[in-house]
Amino acid sequence: MNLNFTAQEKDFQQEVQQFLQEKLPKGIAEKTKNALHLSKDECNVWQKILHKQGWAGINWPIEHGGTGWTPTQKYIFANECAKAGGPDVIPFGLKMVAPVIYTFGNDEQKQRFLPDILASNVWWCQGYSEPGAGSDLASVRTTAVKEGDEYVVNGTKTWTTLGQHADWIFCLVRTGEPSAKNQEAISFLLINMNDPKITVSPIITIDGRHEVNEVHFDNARVPTVNLIGEEGKGWTYAKVLLTHERTGIARVAISKDRLVQLKALAQTSPDGDNKLIDDAIFAQKVAQVEIDLLALEYTELRTLSAISTGQAPGPESSILKIVGTQIIQAIDELYVEAAGYYSMPFVPQQFHDDFDGQSIGPDMATNSALRYFNNRKASIYGGSNEIQTNIISKAVLGL
Amino acid sequence: MDFSLSSEQQMIQDSVSKFILNDYDFDTRRKILASATGFSQENWHFFAELGWLMLPFTEEDGGLGGSMVDLMIVMEEFGKGMVVEPFIATAVMSGGLIALAGNQVQKDDYLPRIMAGELQMAFAYAEPQSRYQLNNVKCSAIENKGEFVISGQKSVVLNGHHADTLIVAARTSGQTNDHNGISLFFVDANHPSVKRTGYANVDGHQAADIWFDNTPTLGLLGEQDNALPAIDNIIDKATLAICAEAVGAMQIAHDRTLEYTKTRKQFGRTIGSFQALQHRLVNMFIEHQQAKSILLMAALKMDSNNGHDAKALSAAKSRIGKAANLVGREAIQIHGAIGMTDELDVGHLFKRLTTIQFLFGSTDVHTKRFAAL
Ligand SMILES: Cc1cc2nc3c(=O)[nH]c(=O)nc-3n(C[C@H](O)[C@H](O)[C@H](O)COP(=O)(O)OP(=O)(O)OC[C@H]3O[C@@H](n4cnc5c(N)ncnc54)[C@H](O)[C@@H]3O)c2cc1C
Numbered sequence: 001m002n003l004n005f006t007a008q009e010k011d012f013q014q015e016v017q018q019f020l021q022e023k024l025p026k027g028i029a030e031k032t033k034n035a036l037h038l039s040k041d042e043c044n045v046w047q048k049i050l051h052k053q054g055w056a057g058i059n060w061p062i063e064h065g066g067t068g069w070t071p072t073q074k075y076i077f078a079n080e081c082a083k084a085g086g087p088d089v090i091p092f093g094l095k096m097v098a099p100v101i102y103t104f105g106n107d108e109q110k111q112r113f114l115p116d117i118l119a120s121n122v123w124w125c126q127g128y129s130e131p132g133a134g135s136d137l138a139s140v141r142t143t144a145v146k147e148g149d150e151y152v153v154n155g156t157k158t159w160t161t162l163g164q165h166a167d168w169i170f171c172l173v174r175t176g177e178p179s180a181k182n183q184e185a186i187s188f189l190l191i192n193m194n195d196p197k198i199t200v201s202p203i204i205t206i207d208g209r210h211e212v213n214e215v216h217f218d219n220a221r222v223p224t225v226n227l228i229g230e231e232g233k234g235w236t237y238a239k240v241l242l243t244h245e246r247t248g249i250a251r252v253a254i255s256k257d258r259l260v261q262l263k264a265l266a267q268t269s270p271d272g273d274n275k276l277i278d279d280a281i282f283a284q285k286v287a288q289v290e291i292d293l294l295a296l297e298y299t300e301l302r303t304l305s306a307i308s309t310g311q312a313p314g315p316e317s318s319i320l321k322i323v324g325t326q327i328i329q330a331i332d333e334l335y336v337e338a339a340g341y342y343s344m345p346f347v348p349q350q351f352h353d354d355f356d357g358q359s360i361g362p363d364m365a366t367n368s369a370l371r372y373f374n375n376r377k378a379s380i381y382g383g384s385n386e387i388q389t390n391i392i393s394k395a396v397l398g399l
Numbered sequence: 400m401d402f403s404l405s406s407e408q409q410m411i412q413d414s415v416s417k418f419i420l421n422d423y424d425f426d427t428r429r430k431i432l433a434s435a436t437g438f439s440q441e442n443w444h445f446f447a448e449l450g451w452l453m454l455p456f457t458e459e460d461g462g463l464g465g466s467m468v469d470l471m472i473v474m475e476e477f478g479k480g481m482v483v484e485p486f487i488a489t490a491v492m493s494g495g496l497i498a499l500a501g502n503q504v505q506k507d508d509y510l511p512r513i514m515a516g517e518l519q520m521a522f523a524y525a526e527p528q529s530r531y532q533l534n535n536v537k538c539s540a541i542e543n544k545g546e547f548v549i550s551g552q553k554s555v556v557l558n559g560h561h562a563d564t565l566i567v568a569a570r571t572s573g574q575t576n577d578h579n580g581i582s583l584f585f586v587d588a589n590h591p592s593v594k595r596t597g598y599a600n601v602d603g604h605q606a607a608d609i610w611f612d613n614t615p616t617l618g619l620l621g622e623q624d625n626a627l628p629a630i631d632n633i634i635d636k637a638t639l640a641i642c643a644e645a646v647g648a649m650q651i652a653h654d655r656t657l658e659y660t661k662t663r664k665q666f667g668r669t670i671g672s673f674q675a676l677q678h679r680l681v682n683m684f685i686e687h688q689q690a691k692s693i694l695l696m697a698a699l700k701m702d703s704n705n706g707h708d709a710k711a712l713s714a715a716k717s718r719i720g721k722a723a724n725l726v727g728r729e730a731i732q733i734h735g736a737i738g739m740t741d742e743l744d745v746g747h748l749f750k751r752l753t754t755i756q757f758l759f760g761s762t763d764v765h766t767k768r769f770a771a772l
Contacts, residue, residue, distance in 0.1 A: 134735055136665040159736045205739050206746035212736075272532035273576045281763045336753070337761060340530045341555040344600040344754050345608075358596045360608050361527070361554070369601045369753065373746075376731050376739055384735065386675055 005072070013076050020084040023049050027353075029085030033261065034363050035371050036351050037209070038087055040123075040165050047089050047120035056094060056118050064102050064110065065118050071304035078253035088254070090162065093117040093124040097170040100188060104229040104237050113190070125166035127157040127191070127215060128238070135387050137172070138182040138235060142217060144173040144189055149224050151175070151189065153217040159381070163200050163213035169193055172238055175231045188234035190226040197221070205377075207370040208348060249382065250324030252297045258331050259290055265338055265364060276338055285337075289330045296323050315396040322385050322392075325378040332372040339365035346370075402695065404472070407464075412472045414449060419480035425744045428481060428603075436561060437605040438484045447516025452490050455636075460498050460510055467698040467706065470636070471643040475694075478647025481744075481751050483603045485521075488558035489513060492637050493520035493566050496583060500621030500629040505585075509564075521562035521588070523553035523609055524630060531760040533568075533630050534578045538611065540569035547571070547584060547619070549611040559607030560597025562588045564617070571624050583626045585617035602751040635712045638759040639697060642719045645755045646694050649687045649723060652730040652748040656680065659734055676733060683729050686722035693718045710772040713765040720755070720762030727752035 005013065028042050038046075050056040058074055060066025069077070080086075089095070098117050101109055116122040133139045142155025153173060163169065168190060175187040193200070197220040202210045228237060263286060266277040277283055303317040336343045342361030350359045351367065360366055379385040393399040404412060422442075431439045446452050454469050456462020463469070470491070477486065494513045497505055512518035529535035538551025549569050559565070565586045573580030586593065594610040621629055657680055660671030670676055697715035700708040727749040731738035738745045756762055 129736070132664075134665060136667075139665075204741040206741055206750060208741070269530075270528035271530045272528070272535040276530075279763075281767065336757065337763075340757060340761070341525050342527075343757055344555055344602070345598050345606065346601045347598050358608075360596060360598060369750075372753070373601070373739075373750065376728070376749075377736070379732060380735055380739070384732075386673075389675070 005076070009072055009076065012073055013080065016077055016080040017084075019053060019055075020080060020086055023053070024084055024086050025049075028087060032085040032087040033257075034351075035258070035367060036363070043087070043090050044120045046087055047094075050089070051119050056089070056120070057098070059095065060098065060118075061102060064098075064114050071308045074248075075253075075301070075304060078248065079256070082253040082257040083260075090123070092126050092162065092166070092170075093120075093122065096126055097124050097168075097190070100170070100228055100237050100240065101190075103240060104188075104233075108225070109190075109228070122168060123162070123166045125160050125163045125169050125193075125215075127160055127163075127169040127171035129159045130156055131158050135384055137238075138186065140172050140174060140186065142171065142173045144175050144187060144222065146175070146224065151222045151224060151227070153189070153191065153220040153222055155217050157215040157217075158213075159203070160200075160213045160215050161211060163193075163215050164202065164210065166193055169215065172234050183235040184232050186234040186238075187231045188228040188237045189222060190228065191217075191220065191222050192226075195220050205374065207373040208346065209370075209374070211374075250296055250300050250320040251328060252293065252300050252324065255293055255324070255327050255331055256297070258335075259286065259293065261364075262286060262331065262334055262338065265335075269338055282334075282337065286334060289327060289334065292323070292330075293327050296320070296327060299323070315392075318388070318392045318396055321382065322388050325385060328375055328378050329372075332368070332375050335364070335368040336372050339368040342366055343369045408469065408472055411451075411454070411469065412476060415451065415473050415476035416479075418445075418449075419476055419482070423480040423482060425747075428483070431483065432599070432603045437599050437603070438561070442484050444516045446484065446486070447514065452486075452516055453514045455490050455495060456498055456510060456514065460506060461514060462498075462510075465498075467636070467639055467701040470640055471694060471698040474640045474643035475647040478644035478649075478751075479651050481603065481648060481747060483605070485519065485558035485561070485605065487637050487640050488522065488562070489518070489520045491640050492522040492557075492633055493562075493564075495633045495636055496522060496566055496620060496629060499632060500583065500626070505618070505620065518564065519558060519562045520564050520566065521556050521558040521607075522566045522568075522633070523556045523559060524568045524634070525554045525556075526552060527554050528575075529554075531764045532576070533634060534581065534627055535576050536568055536570045536581050537575045538567065538569045540567075540571050540582060540584060540616070542571075547616045548613040549584060549586065549616060550613055551611055553609045553611075555600070555606050556609050557604060557606050559588075559609050560595055560605055564588060565593075565609070566620060567611070567616075568626060568630060573624075578627050580624050581626045581630070582623045583620040583629070585620055586611070586614060587617055590614055600754060602754040603747070604754075631709070632707050634759050635701075635707060635709060638712055638716050639694075639701065641755045641758055642690075642694050642697065642715050645719050645723045645752060646687070646690050648748050648751055648755075649683075649690060649726045652726050652745060652752065653680070653683045653687050655745050655748075656683065656730045656733050663735075670733075679729055679733060683726050686725050690719045690722040710769055713760075713769040713772065716760060716765040717762050717769055720765070723752040723756055724762070 028046055047056055057066040062068040101113050130140050144151035144153045171189050171191055172186050173189050174185050176185045197218050199216045201214045203212045204210055267275055269276040299316050303313045306313050342365035345360045345366050347360045347366050349355055450463055453463040456465045497509050526537055540547040540549045565588045567584050567586050568581055570580055571582040592612045592614040595607045597607040600606050661669055663670050693715045697711040700711035730745050731749050734745055
């Protein structure tokens with residue numbers, strides 16, 4: 001066993017640091033550090049910078065433009081990015097649909113879709129959930145009926161994150177006989193959203209933002225060449241995707257940096273004549289989360305180490321999502337606590353670049369409750385924590 | 400021992416409860432929040448008409464008795480509807496300070512107007528550096544030819560934007576953190592030297608940051624240099640009010656979640672049939688019940704001790720904060736994505752239950768205060 005980076009790994013770390021120092025735009029870094037949302041343009045700018053460097057497709061195979069990095073390199077990259085304020089890429093194209101396309105798509109589909117995903121030329125969104133199909137995803141009811149060389153798609157997808165910005169949506173749809181068993185009738189279909197038969201309506205969340213949408217398909221016509229793999233195999237493909245989704249789902253690097261910043265904040269936040277960090281209870285709460293995060297980091301490293309030595313990840317990997325999101329939410333809560341009264345004002349307008357009014361409180365404070373509210377989603381999406389718990393009890397403990 | 404309500408108290412509860420049910424449903428509240436003032440003037444007059452604004456005051460001051468139990472009853476019902484009208488800022492805090500510290504002339508001047516619903520007030524005490532320490536006051540009041548002028552900033556002043564008159568805690572002597580040397584002043588909120596930036600809080604309540612620059616006052620309220628006991632006292636009273644509000648809000652959050660789990664189906668059955676969720680709903684229920692109990696304890700102890708019992712109050716705020724945290728979070732989680740939407744009341748209950756945890760002293764601050772007393 002060995003904890004140290006090799007000489008090559010140290011070189012790589014320096015290379016990443018230098019890249020971030022030279023290429024990461026300051027405005028984007030600052031917003032990321034303050035946990036503020038980036039515009040579509042800013043997301044594009046960053047991904048294009050990564051792409052130019054050849055670092056956009058971190059998990060992709062080399063032949064499709066991936067980095068071919070080892071798990072350790074990915075770990076180093078994630079940590080350096082978080083420290084420098086390099087934002088997460090939008091996952092729907094790069095991390096979600098691309099793996100399905102390069103694993104199960106045909107050559108024509110690979111050529112048609114992958115380069116634009118890598119270069120952030122085309123935005124994707126995920127059309128899985130429906131009003132009646134949340135945790136029970138296999139009960140999706142959106143139908144795709146074959147007519148000649150087209151599918152006619154009808155139904156409603158919901159909670160579609162960033163659907164308002166997306167050019168394409170990847171969907172789980174029902175094909176074949178309505179009587180077919182749930183999972184065997186599900187297909188994986190890529191749908192161009194530039195179609196008047198598709199309407200996107202906003203859903204506003206409790207942080208006052210428009211991040212999710214409802215997407216309606218009213219006889220939308222989709223060429224059959226947009227089907228991935230075979231009809232009825234969509235469920236299998238989606239499952240593979242879900243395991244990709246799990247890579248990095250613990251978000252350890254980001255939580256580590258959020259804690260570093262929280263401590264810095266507590267060191268400067270006045271608490272009457274003292275500083276907040278002098279408050280023993282607050283300091284202890286921060287320490288507790290930090291300790292939990294250390295344990296999680298080593299849980300993640302155990303998983304990475306298993307993968308890098310060619311083994312399958314062990315049962316420890318299944319807890320990454322649960323613990324990772326608990327920690328994210330605990331940190332968010334500590335930010336609210338640190339903000340005190342200034343957690344309360346709802347002043348999102350002052351986070352905009354062109355705001356020129358009177359700012360209320362420090363941004364880090366007035367953004368804290370919104371962030372806390374928004375991240376309630378972390379334990380709901382990507383398979384809720386209850387569903388993850390069920391999976392562990394069944395698949396790992398055999399209950 | 401008898402925990403039953405008197406017939407007057409039962410009447411108050413019934414009338415507030417009826418108002419919430421009939422006139423303060425979620426859609427109505429949404430319209431109120433979207434209006435220019437962010438609260439309903441019409442409701443405010445209605446509160447006055449029904450005597451609810453008289454409730455926090457003694458009969459001697461022209462009120463209806465003003466016990467903590469009375470306040471608890473009204474606020475618990477308000478909590479169920481997430482009422483945003485500035486009852487706490489105007490009646491409980493500002494009116495309360497005047498009743499506590501004012502002279503007869505001041506009482507005669509302000510209290511009838513408050514109770515008639517004609518005057519909006521706000522109490523400006525918190526500052527950017529003070530956090531929850533009420534003795535930490537930097538905002539200064541300097542005497543100049545027998546008249547005081549105030550300079551400094553106040554943070555997140557509830558109802559600060561719509562108030563006609565402010566009560567401002569300012570330092571008349573000593574250092575920022577001294578317990579002595581704090582005084583209360585009436586200030587005309589519309590004076591040109593007062594700069595106010597108003598906003599809604601995340602829970603829908605109106606607030607403002609306020610800057611004073613050599614602002615003249617409308618007079619001293621209470622004893623010069625010795626306002627801290629009155630401030631402590633009134634913040635405790637307001638804390639009891641939001642504790643009761645939280646108990647009401649928790650009840651609705653639990654009710655809604657329970658209803659939802661009985662109708663929402665996944666995997667071919669109602670999600671309420673999953674034992675994993677059943678236990679969580681029971682935990683929410685236990686938290687709500689414990690919160691309700693400790694609220695009652697605090698209100699009764701305060702009433703039997705002339706309106707103040709800091710230790711009992713802090714016990715309640717601490718315990719209710721913990722309950723509010725769990726109930727709010729679980730209400731969203733058990734609803735799933737729909738619980739995160741602006742469209743549903745659950746998310747708004749969660750937000751109010753969140754701000755209550757951090758208003759007038761966080762859960763930890765009150766746990767510490769309880770231990771120290
Ligand atoms: C902000 C946000 C963004 C999202 N973005 C997307 C997106 O881009 N694309 C997309 O397709 N989807 C998206 N989702 C949807 C997300 O995947 C679903 O919310 C999730 O699958 C849960 O489904 P549900 O919300 O319908 O809750 P439900 O499935 O109705 O669950 C309600 C509650 O019951 C619990 N529960 C359900 N079944 C069980 C069980 N068997 N045992 C114990 N507990 C159970 C759940 O854990 C939850 O607490 C998003 C959700 C959110 C909140």
